Amino acid sequence: MNREITVNVCMGTGGIAAGGEQVMKALKQEFEAAGIKNAKIMENCKLHKVGCRGFCARDVLVDVTIDGETSTYQYIEEKMVKRLVQDHVVGGKPITEWLVGDDYHTFHEKQTKIVLHDLGKIDPESIDEYLGVDGYKAAQKVVAEMTPEEVIKTIKDSGLRGRGGGGFPAGVKWAFCAANESDQRYIICNADEGDPGAFMDRSVIEGNPHAVIEGMIIGAYAIGSSLGYVYIRAEYPLAVDRLHTALNAARERGYLGEKLFGTDFNFDIKVKLGAGAFVCGEETALIASIEGERGMPRAKPPFPANKGLWGKPTIINNVETFANVPPIINKGADWFASIGSEKSKGTKVIALTGKIRNTGLIEIPMGMTLKEIIYDIGGGIEGDKLFKAVQTGGPSGGCIPQQYIDLPVHYEGLQSVGSMMGSGGMVVLDETDCMVAIAKFFLTFTQEESCGKCVPCRIGTKRLLEILTRITEGEGRKGDIELLQQLAEDVRDSSLCGLGMSAPNPVISTIKYFRHEYEAHINQKKCPSKTCNKLLTFFIREHQCVGCGMCIRACAVNAITGEKKQPHHIDQDKCIKCGSCFDACKFNAVLKE
Incomplete structure (x- = not known):
């Protein structure tokens, strides 16, 4: 009896960066060679790419499934492929020393996957594989069997809140837009993910673009829109390519275009590439960019639901929000509302990064504690160092200290300690991180990304950064903390858009804690x-220095002297404190105090 064999290779951006394309190419070659010698064994063997598996720290991840039993391999390289095929695919014997450990299973077992459910399981470039997991079933049900009002009520009842930052109820926003009389309405998917360390939306589009398209179809039907846009940054070439592939496939099947699913409903989607401006994640700046104007925000009201793209009522939700919509339609509002907390329903996709063992993409039920995320899913702090803080919500979020390790992660919980959910970035910090430097790092980003339209953000963030820089360079003055506090509050309270309003959060939270x-x-x-x-x-510890000369070569100002194989010395008058000697030393001879 022939065996059913499937080999999946992680081909998200992380997997490709780790060598996924080379692994895939080598697997194809070995499959061909093995097929010649073992035709019966290889007859039912399938090799295909999948999106992000979440456990990005262990790429390239490869699944070998034989007759329903899956073995997952980590750190796979091109040179390992031949043995993998010969021993496991052909021979049926897993290579135990290459398999993932218990931490892989711990990483996944506490997650609740809705948006990420099919990532790592289906080929993102195959519409048939998406159809195989009930793809477009929800859109067909909505268009053929439900009224727009019923769709909006379902989304309202589910408790789905926008996953792009503010957490505004999606169904309420859709209702506002639908209530406005207009000859045209627009629906926009905001895929302009610009937070440092964030890769949630990119990974979803790379791994399951049809889910986002289907969510937009349902939203468009609910508000009466015939045209939608996906606004995505051009810096995401893989996501852009797979999105175009999915859109073309959907049009060929009649899921986009005219008379969808044999009804009178017409809807299509265009792709607008952004140039990487962080401010274009703000909805009014994003609208300006689509219209061909410079991406700068405008005052609200009117809100886009009333007057948006080209002055027409417009709905803007992010990738994760739309990807939640098809499961809600398929499984019901009550099912979704049963997950999460009282005011924050469902799950949240999080990019878990920083000083943590298991970096990657996770999806947790709203209300899970920071401790569970960091220690159970994340595997704890790298190098067994002490946990110090976690930055949530990207550069506009706050730093949450160790004392709140048991804090539930949902909109209200994070806001109660001066942070925010944002789009879902989470950067873990350990005892070696300086919180003043962290505030400076995030202010550097937001100050550079300020569009400059309003004075509080344009000038205020610059002055905040100047003070932080002065403090970190040893030139801090008495009263600087109070000045930072007052200026941060002024910028927060008087800026035009969300970027300026939230930019001071890292400063405010680090001063507080x-x-x-x-x-x-x-x-x-x-x-x-x-x-x-x-x-x-x-300085250099003489008893530890072996005189290798690495520090001398690294020093740009010739502040280090010493003979070969003899202890070296740093001239403090010449030293510019760049730290190059510390980084270069392999023998822990250079100390810093």
Whole structure:
């Protein structure tokens, strides 16, 4: 009896960056060679690419499934493929030393996957595989059997909130738009994901673009729209390519275009490439960009649901929001509302990064604690260092200290401690991170991304950054903390759009929870975390130095002297405290205090 064999290779951006294309090519070659010698075994063997598997830290991930039993391999390289095919695919014996460990299963078992359910299982470039997991079933049901009012009520009853940042109820927004009399309405998918360390929306489009398209079809039917846009940054070439492939396939099957599913409903989707401006994640700036104008926000009201793209009523939701819609239609509002917390229903996709063992893409039920995310799913802090804080909500979020490790992660929980959900980025920090430097890092980003339209954001963020830079370079002054606090509040309260309003959050939260670090920088001219080089002294321990000369070659100002195989010395008068010697030393001979 022939065996059913399937080999899946992670071909999201992370998998490709780790060598997925080379692994896929080698597998095809080995399959051909094995097929010649073992035709009966290889007759029912399928090889195909899948989207992000979530456990990005272990790419390239490869699944080998034989007669329904799956073995998952990690860190697979091109040179390992021949043995993988010969021993497991042909021989039927898994290579145990290459398999994922218990942490892989722990990583997944506490997750609740709705948006990510089919990522890593289906080929994102195959519409037939999406149809095989009930794809477009929800859209067909909506268009053929439900009224627009029934669709909006279902989304309202589910409790789905927009996953793009503010958490506004999606069904309420759709109702506002549908209630406006107009000859045209638009629906826009915001895929302009620009937060540092965030890759949720990109991964969903790379791994299951049809789910987003189907969600937009349902939303368009609900509000009476005949045209939609996906606004996606051009820096996501793989996501853009797979999105175009999916749109073309949907049109060929009659799921986009005229008379969808044999009805009188017409709807199509265009793709608009953004140039990578963070501010275009703000809905009015995004609209301006689609219209061909410079991406700058405008004052609200009127809100886009009333007057949006080209002055017409417009709905804007992000990728994750639309991907939640088909499962809600298929399984019902009550099913979705049963997941999560009282006011935050469903799940949240999170990009888990930073000083953590298991970085990757996860989906958790709303209300799971930070501790469960960091230690159960994330595997704890890298190098067994102490957990210090976590930044949620991207550069516009706040830093949550260790004392709130049991905080439930939902909209209200994060807001209660001065942070936010945002689009779902989560950066874990350990004891070696300086919180003043962290605030400076995020302010550097938001200040550079300010469109400059309003004075509070354009000038205020620049002044905040100047003060933070001064403090981290040992030039902090008495009263700087109070000045930062007041200026941050002014920027927050008077900026035109969400970027400026939330840009000061890292400053406000770090002052609130880590004021002692600011005081040490200003009063003692010391960085407690030994991160800010300008506040450190670098020296060489003679008994540890082997005289290899690496530090001498790394020093740009010739501040280090010493003979070969003899202890070296740093001239403190010449040292510019760049830290290059510390980074170059392989023997832990260079210390910083």
